[in-house]
Amino acid sequence: MSLTPTRVVETHQLADHSVDLRMPLLALMAVVVGTGGAVGAWVLVKLIAIATNLFWFGRISADDSVITDSNVGLLVVVVPVIGSLLVGLMARFGSEKIRGHGIPEAIETILFGESRLSLKVALLKPLSSAISIGSGGPFGAEGPIIMTGGAIGSLFAQCFHLSAAERKTLLVAGAAAGMTAIFGTPLAAILLAVEVLLFEWKPRSFVPVVVAAIVSLAWRPLFLGSGPMFPMIATAPDSSWGLLAAAGIGLLVGFEAMLLSTSLYRIEDLFHKLPVHWMWWPAIGAIIVGLGGLIDAHVLGAGYASIEALLTGSLALKVVVALLAVKALVWLVALGSGTSGGVLAPLLILGGAAGFLIGQFLPGDASVWAMIGMAGIMSGAMRAPMTGALFAVELTGHFEAVPYTITAAGAAYAISVLLMRRSILTEKIARRGRHILQEYTVDPLDLLQAAQLMTPHPQTLSGGMTIEQTLAFFTTQAKHRSYPVVDAEGRLIGLVSRTDALRWQVDQSLAKTLLSDAISDSVQPVAYPDTPSGVVADLIIETGVGRIPIVDRETRKVLGILSRQDLLKARSANRLAETGRDRFVGRTNPAS
Known part of the structure; x- marks a missing residue:
């Protein structure tokens, strides 16, 4: 009798994490990506400075300048329109991918585009964003640099034979490196990668992202300076009521985040109803931006000076009120028009302004409450509570405020997920017909081994049967599509x-x-028996065989069968653990 060649699933040594030598390889590649992200951030900052000087001061210079120092009179309405018209042309005849926040486009590329970004996007995204921000667009540089840093990582990854998951790792590493270089916030950049971009928690992706962020941080003093971006000297409240107040601010700015997100997409819907090509939308939206600049020039541009003023408490109360109202309007209209720009800096201003105003009725320095408001709104709008809490304290160097920022971030996150189905980032992707679930859970199939799910002692057929007998069996007795065939000793x-x-x-x-x-x-x-059930599921998909025999490693005797139906039991048990509710303490018969 000729024995059947069998394809055996060799079980690797079971461990807490799936990791191999690809992880250190990706970590080494992340050194290059981290350097590229830092250079990309420096280039973006210089491009914004050049654009600002050119649009508002009529000079060619890469020195830092502030739009509020310019004196262009009524041209403040015209300049944003010119810049936005250029962005529309670049998107129309260059790449449509440069439109929007930057982060949703990165998420979409990761989940649906095999983490492949083009050289065109890597070049046009920072250029278009610099023109948009430099001409007065009310955006920050974080979205563009995340997209640019991600493009650098993706392009570098595409030079090698890597899987889509490995390209994703380097794309996100580049994004984290860019954010670290701009803001000097490596912890927040790493957490943003985990909470928003990676859609997994694995050493293979986490370690390279950390490497890229730290490499970028090491380059930052050379390119952009060192230390916190907005250093603070105010002290946090040192009492229990401070935590309660932080939770209250978190709830309020979480509600504010919901209103901003809802308003943004309603405005975007209005632009879609315009009887003109989308190329013209940014210029139309820029008219509102220019009019807002006439009311208060602080609403124009990235607004980092406004963030610093909120955190130092140097803004007059009426200016903060105007900033909150006008900045929200011009930012929502500009972003809804589809121009190129980020969401983080405007959110920090709006959350900080809300916290500053609430702080007028609370003991202590209003600038501290502004920082707490910034942490809360970032958490509520982006659904990234840990990122929001750490970003605020890293920006300011005010690490003793962590209990208050995490309280506000947690409260804002709670109200946001209760009241909003999607975040300000994922809503844009959902409108393109793609659903995203931002909850991380362990696959139940990865928790169970074959022996725990298989049907033991399955019916088998003897290898000594004739084909005639086998046909009779399948005609009259068979209940399944396939059966194991064994020899006289029960070996497969x-x-x-x-x-x-x-x-x-x-x-x-x-x-x-x-x-x-x-x-x-x-x-x-x-x-x-010790093969992970997820590996068996992959084997079923790969081979098309719906029932996999489970054999003893030494004797080759058949111990059980693992079918598609058996695999579904794991999912059913997991769903029951989520939804099944019972009480044990106080039951009449606890043993039942």
Whole structure:
């Protein structure tokens, strides 16, 4: 009797994490990506400075300048329109991917584009964003640099034979490096990668992202300076009521985040109803931006000076009120028009302004409450509570305020997920027909091994049966599509299926052939009791065999069968653990 060749699933040594030598390889590659992200951030900052000087001061210079220092009179309405018209032309005839926040486009590329960004996007995104921000667009540089840094990582990854998951790792590493270089916030950049971009929690992706962020931080003093971006000297409240007040601010700015997100997409819907090509939308929206600049020039540009003023408490109360109202309007209209720009800096201003105003009625320095408001609104709008809490304290160097920022971030996150189905980032992707789930859970199949799900002692067929007997069995007795075939000692020979029976039925010459001989040329998949169920599921998909024999590693005897239906039991048990509710303490019969 000729034994059947079998395809065996070799089980690697089981461990807490799936990791191999690809992780250190990606970490080494992340050194290059981190450097590229830092350079990309420096280039973006210089491009914004050049654009600002050119649009508002009529000079060619890469020195830092503030739009509020310019004196262009009524041209303040015209300049944003010119810049936005240029951005619309670049998007129309360059790449449509440069439109929007930057972060949603990065998420979409990761989940649906195999983490492949083009050189065109890497070049046009920072240029278009610099023109948009430099001409008065009320945006920050974080979205563009995340997209640019991600493009650098993606392009570098595409030079090598890497999987889509490995390209994703380097794309996100580049994004984290860019954010670290701009703001000097490596912890927040790493957490943003985990909470918003990676959609997994694995050493293979986490370690390279950390490497890229730290490499970028090391380059930052050379390119952009060192230390916190907005250093604070105010002290945090040192009492329990401070935590309660932080929670209250978190709830309020979480509600503010919901209103901003809802308003943004309603405005975007209005732009879609305009009877003109989308190329013209940014210029139309820029009219509102210019009019807002006439009311208060502080609403124009990235607004980092306004963030600093809120955190130092140097803004007059009426200016903060105007900033909150006008900045929200011009930012929502500009972003809804589809121009190029980020969401983080405007959110910090709006959350900080809300916190500053609430702080007028609370003991202590209003600038501290502004920082707490910034942490809350970032958490509520982006659904990234840890990122929001750490970003605020890293920006200011005010690490003793962590209990208050995490309280506000947690409260804002809670109200946001209760009241909004999607975040300001994922709503844009959902409108393109793609659903995203931002909850991380362990696959139940990865928690269970084959022995825990298999059907033990399955019915088998003897290799000594004839084809004639086998056909009779499938005609009158078979309940499944396939069965294990064993020898006299119960050792697996292979599998026989209904498809085999149909094929043999047309060849009468095989009637007396032994079943073991008929299947001896086939290759059959098998697994062991300690094989992870997820590996068996992959084997079912790969081979198309719906029932995988589970055999003893030493004796090769059949112990069980793991079918598609058995695998679904794991999902059913997991869903029951989520939804099934019971009480044990106080039951009449606790043992039941």
